[in-house]
Amino acid sequence: MTAPPLDTEALRRRALDALLAARDRTRALTTCVDDRELTAQHSPLMSPLVWDLAHIGNQEEQWLLRTVGGREALRPDIDPIYDAFEHPRAARPSLPLLPPAEAHGYAADVRGRVLDILENSPLEGGSRLTHAGFAFGMIAQHEQQHDETMLITHQLRRGPAALTAPAPPPAPADAALLPAEVLVPGGPFTMGTSTEPWALDNERPGHVRDVAAFFIDTVPVSNGAYARFIEDGGYDDPRWWTEAGWAHIREHGVTAPLFWRRESGDLWLHRRFGVTEPVPPDEPVLHVSWYEADAYARWAGRRLPAEAEWEKAARHDPVTGRSLRYPWGDADPGPGHANLGQRHLRPAPVGSYPEGASPLGVRQLIGDVWEWTASDFLPYPGFAAFPYKEYSEVFFGPECKVLRGGSFAVDQVACRGTFRNWDYPIRRQIFSGFRTARDAQVL
Structure with a gap:
């Protein structure tokens, strides 16, 4: 018995919405504090916020831009810096990290190219990585997981509140x-x-x-x-x-x-x-x-x-x-x-x-x-x-x-x-x- 055909356009919209929602949240978590706070390590248990920001962009580049899209690498030179298994969190402040403005620009550049790939990718058949938009969903989940990590960093940081939200009912x-x-x-x-x-x-x-x-x-x-x-x-x-x-x-x-x-x-x-x-x-x-x-x-x-x-x-x-x-x-x-x-x-x-x-x-x-x-x-x-x-x-x-x-x-x-x-x-x-x-x- 063959599986019913996928609604690829609905999957494409879902992937787009998930990627955009994750990026909105990433921006909110990284624009509410100044550059000094972004580059500081607020706890040895956590990375500097600016590391998470560029890591998000680097993972998206590696999986969606290069692997799924087959595009030329933008910044292969930074791959080792943002390899989470190569450097423990406590050591990441000593790395030559992208400064905040460059990290924001890099993540935005990658995202713009990825949206073009999403628009033109077949989401049915093909590789397991692209079927049903899995790779796009994987990267949206990865970014949201780092957003949660950055929220933990906000909880650990000292100083006045930088985030606000209404209380639950x-x-x-x-x-x-x-x-x-x-x-x-x-x-x-x-x-x-x-x-x-x-x-x-x-x-x-x-x-x-x-x-x-x-x-x-x-x-x-x-x-x-x-x-x-x-x-x-x-x-x-x-x-x-x-x-x-x-x-x-x-x-x-x-x-x-x-x-x-x-x-x-x-x-x-x-x-x-x-x-x-x-x-x-x-x-x-x-x-x-x-x-x-x-x-x-x-x-x-x-x-x-x-x-x-x-x-x-x-x-x-x-x-x-x-x-x-x-x-x-x-x-x-x-x-x-x-x-x-x-x-x-x-x-x-x-x-x-x-x-x-x-x-x-x-x-x-x-x-x-x-x-x-x-x-x-x-x-x-x-x-x-x-x-x-x-x-x-x-x-x-x-x-x-x-x-x-x-x-x-x-x-x-x-x-x-x-x-x-x-x-x-x-x-x-x-x-x-x-x-x-x-x-x-x-x-």
């Missing part, structure tokens, strides 16, 4: 009445995808997983709930921590989520994009490491969900047996479904976005905060690296833990029910939170 009236947890029935479901045209290699192929019944939190763990863990001496009790986690927090003096500080008594303050404010108790907890998430879960008598459990809760429709693209169905995210795309500079209160709930009633599985899972970052059965090993394959193993669901800093082009993120269990500068799970009792 308040939680709906039923948020306080939601059940604490939801039962996800046991049985098989399809994990991953073999059909999503812009899915990246680590999301493929779709395959059947059999998952035992379990309970999962209806909403992410809140700041208020996490503060109770702190007040109960959670950071002082080795019972709740893995051996590596306990050693890490003792060595580095970790006593609360990153950016939190106690003002007096029970008042916690945190710094968010240059503004210090009281920690909102009803927001999902943010900037916690895997070690902290795991310790909280143990303290609460629960555990972190496995990656397969998280995806089943997010995608499985028990009525039809289908795995959906998103918790709410197959439609692309709208403003009522999830907090995505830097529309707000913070998570929405727990219980928000009822339109985005899964068929079982689990909320905020997409957007707001990346959610740590219990799982190591490993390939799916039948995995094949594409189009390069350095995107996923070199990170597989027990050193990295999987995060799912995206955050308020993630654009919808780089967030779906199958999307997999990963990081080291010590990481806290990322927009990470979590929810907990527990086994269902078998009678």
Whole structure:
């Protein structure tokens, strides 16, 4: 049976919209501060903003201008400078980076030529790289991922606020009445995808997983709930921590989520994009490491969900047996479904976005905060690296833990029910939170 023909013009429009949206965001993140701020390294964990800017242009040149378009290289001399695997972030300020005006001009020059290539590229048949516009979608996702990285840098930088955005809407009236947890029935479901045209290699192929019944939190763990863990001496009790986690927090003096500080008594303050404010108790907890998430879960008598459990809760429709693209169905995210795309500079209160709930009633599985899972970052059965090993394959193993669901800093082009993120269990500068799970009792 042959596959139906693609709507190549719709794919072309989608690719164009995704590329333009990413570039608008890149400009916003790199024009709101002066050249001194662009070239400074605000944390050894992050690159200077100007490195990310030129790296975005260089990746676009290499993949879309040279590989897809077959055009002559514009700046092959800078390829080694912007090779993310050649230079660790802490060393990038010492490189001969393009100055801000030149980096902006270079990225704009590449983009102008790429739009001409997009307009004239066949998006059906041909190579796997161009079929369904994959390469254009890959580069749009790459730019949005670096936009999220640059937003993390903005959070780490000191000084007055440079970014503004409206607060998310308040939680709906039923948020306080939601059940604490939801039962996800046991049985098989399809994990991953073999059909999503812009899915990246680590999301493929779709395959059947059999998952035992379990309970999962209806909403992410809140700041208020996490503060109770702190007040109960959670950071002082080795019972709740893995051996590596306990050693890490003792060595580095970790006593609360990153950016939190106690003002007096029970008042916690945190710094968010240059503004210090009281920690909102009803927001999902943010900037916690895997070690902290795991310790909280143990303290609460629960555990972190496995990656397969998280995806089943997010995608499985028990009525039809289908795995959906998103918790709410197959439609692309709208403003009522999830907090995505830097529309707000913070998570929405727990219980928000009822339109985005899964068929079982689990909320905020997409957007707001990346959610740590219990799982190591490993390939799916039948995995094949594409189009390069350095995107996923070199990170597989027990050193990295999987995060799912995206955050308020993630654009919808780089967030779906199958999307997999990963990081080291010590990481806290990322927009990470979590929810907990527990086994269902078998009678």
